[in-house]
Amino acid sequence: MLEQIRNPTMPLSAAHARIAMLILSRPEEALRLSIAELARDAKVSEPTVIRFCRQLGFQGYKTFRQAALRDIAGEKGDAAAPKINVSDSVEVAAAKSVDATIRSLERLRRAMPMDAIRNAATAILKARWVHVYGFGASATVAADAQHKLYRLAAMTVAYADAHMQAMAASTLGAEDVVIAISSSGATRELIETVRLARGNGATIVALTRPGSPLAALASVLLPVTEQENREIFTPMTTRIVQLALIDALVVGVTLMSPSTMVSERLARMDAAIRQRRISPIPVSPSPADEGSA
Secondary structure (H helix, E strand, O other), X not given: OHHHHXXXXXXXXXXXXXXXXXXXXXXXXXXOOOHHHHHHHHOOOHHHHHHHHHHOOOOOHHHHHHHHHHHHHHHHOOOOOOOOOOOOOHHHHHHHHXXXXXXXXXXXXXXXXXXXXXXXXXXXXXXXXXXXXXXXXHHHHHHHHHHHHOXXXXXEEEEOOHHHHHHHHOOOOOOOEEEEEOOOOOOHHHHHHHHHHHHOOOEEEEEEOOOOHHHXXXXXXXXXXXXXXXXXXXXXXXXXXXXXXXXHHHHHHHHHOOHHHHHHHHHHHHHHHHOOOOOOOOOOOOHHHHHHO
């Protein structure tokens, strides 16, 4: 959570920047303040504080404050993750990679955007169609979301091609949901497609960087704020955090679904898959086994 606020690439209005500076200058003290006290000290209005919290993916100040205080407690025992260097051995680099993933998931757990997950799950359960859009590494996350969500709720399909995304978005309406996944939140083709879907009335769930162009279009924001060394290595922890958020969303959809609907749907799918599995082939004993018997 504090890492999100510290992120220099996250655009903030002047009023939001004052709130961020106040929190970062004395986090534990500032986060113990009521919303009225925080607004007073930052010289902003209470609605501005709420908008600041929503920019970070929270419904309001209460849930933001709870997540931020958990994050502070976690940071005290969270040593900085060592960066991977080109001079590292394979063994050292592999260990650093796993450590970075663990730290990223711990940060996510401390600042889990539960309001946003609940709102996204509610929209998905009401949807006629769920479209999942992503490019590059985010396309693999989109495919994972499709694989899990279509078992539980509305018809779900993932698109990784810009033209297919645009054509699919043109068919959506107010009963539909788009899950847009982007680490940068600034991919031109994705922004244009999401803008089209939103113009048609679709609900937009965005897994992306707060303050990005994609986040600005979101009906529901699931914030992803990992910062990686992109000059040497392909983004890794961002993808893991995206996958973890999808898993959390799927769990939310499952728990909020009528139990009979989910169980019946999964039972039919399980039966269809079982029919396509090859039965175990009996293994005949080898001559050596027979001789030793």
